[in-house]
Amino acid sequence: MSKVTRFINDLRTKENTISCTFKPWPKNWGCASRLNRQYCLLSCLGNIAYYQLSEGCVDNRTRYLQLLDTYGITQAKSAELIAAVTARPCSVRTVRSWLNDPEKPSSTPCPDYAVANLEKAIEYMQRALARRAES
Numbered sequence: 001m002s003k004v005t006r007f008i009n010d011l012r013t014k015e016n017t018i019s020c021t022f023k024p025w026p027k028n029w030g031c032a033s034r035l036n037r038q039y040c041l042l043s044c045l046g047n048i049a050y051y052q053l054s055e056g057c058v059d060n061r062t063r064y065l066q067l068l069d070t071y072g073i074t075q076a077k078s079a080e081l082i083a084a085v086t087a088r089p090c091s092v093r094t095v096r097s098w099l100n101d102p103e104k105p106s107s108t109p110c111p112d113y114a115v116a117n118l119e120k121a122i123e124y125m126q127r128a129l130a131r132r133a134e135s
Helices: 003-013 031-054 060-071 075-086 092-099 112-134
Strands: none
Touching: 060 075, 060 092, 060 112, 075 092, 075 112
16 A cells, blocks of 8 residues: 555545545556546645634634734734844834735735744743743
């Protein structure tokens, strides 16, 4: 059994959430079977992504907004924090474009590094405040 077959079978057995018509193919099938396998794998991975989104996983924009609300950080301060952690410039306008309504033409998708570095900056700040409280 190939790795792909095992992967798909494992996905099928997990609560029957994946609907895929993957079947092992004979080795003598040609290019069409390879394309069919790729299509099936991509459709299964698409289903996984859909179920992760529907189970409460959030996109980067929503997570970034949650961090700002939870810790009372302004967009300008978050740009400063990201610039400090990454040692690369990050403007307030860039942050606004990440958080802007996705339907608007001026919006850009919020990248993974923005959320990760904002979380890292918040962690650094919390450690610094804890050290200051100890002394």
